[in-house]
Amino acid sequence: MATRIRLQRHGKKGKPFFHIVVADQRSKRDGRLIQKLGIYNPNTNPATIEIDFDSAVNWVLKGAQPSDTARAILSYKGVMMKKHLLAGVAKGAFDEDEAEKRFAAWMSGKEKKITDKVAQLEKVKIETAKAKLKAEKAVKEEKAKVIALKNSELKEELEAATNENENASEQTEGEEIEATETSTEETATTNDAEEVVEENTEAAATEDAPAVEEPAAEEAEEEKEEVEEAPVKEVAEAKTEEATTENEITEEVVEETQTEETVEENPSQKEESVEEKEAEANEENTEEETVDEESTIDTKVENTEESNTEEEKKSEEA
Secondary structure, three states: OOEEEEEEEEEEOOEEEEEEEEEEOOOOOOOOOOEEEEEEEOOOOOOEEEEOHHHHHHHHHHOOEEOHHHHHHHHHHOHHHHHHHHHHHHHOOOOHHHHHHHHHHHHHHHHHHHHHHHHHHHHHHHHHHHHHHHHHHHHHHHHHHHHHHHHHHHHHHHHHHHHHHHHHHHHHHHHHHHHHHHHHHHHHHHHHHHHHHHHHHHHHHHHHHHHHHHHHHHHHHHHHHHHHHHHHHHHHHHHHHHHHHHHHHHHHHHHHHHHHHHHHHOHHHHHHHHHHHHHHHHHHHHHHHHHHHHHHHHHHHHHHHHHHHHHHHHHHHO
């Protein structure tokens, strides 16, 4: 039967990895196999290859035909080079020691290439990272410049606004100072005018003062006399009223004694005397009422006179 060395697919969609297997040519891709030689993962850089070297060389020497991808993998790992050297030994071109020396030299060269490639890839990776950082820094610097320009514009606008406010405040302060100066000048002129008017009025008042002071002094003396006479009058009136009441009481007592004597003599006269007493008491009550009314009228008149005099004084002083 014809055997082949080929790849058997595994892994998920978009990220496959392969098994390197020896299988019958007639079997399906992922079907029955004879032996698994290793794995191949193309998702890494460089690709990951793990292979059983001796069994792969044995199957190649037996005549197993590798597929194109499997041949490239076997050549990369040195299987095909080993087969070529063993064929030379079989033909007698050189011995096994020479074959091993040549194979070792080839493998060292291959490994050097692989390490150089890995180093180059690392270098490229580092350079790309540096370029990325540099680009990010450039973008940040541009953003910082834009922000600085905006801030400078805002500062200029703020400075212009502050300058305008300062100028406006200075103008308002100057206007206020001018207004205060004008107001002080006006007040000074008005005060000077008022002083002149006061001096003129004082001069006129000093000229008219002797003529006005004499009647004012006379009026003050008259008021003092009236004030002194008022309580004296009140005291005299009270004394006269007390004297009249005492005389009336004595007269009543005398009349009662007389009436009692007459009553004892004549009962008819007693009745007449009682009526007379009642009439006299009524007359006395009416007299007292009239006296009280007169006294109240006198006090009202005195109060009105005092108020009039006070108003006249105030009007004169004004």
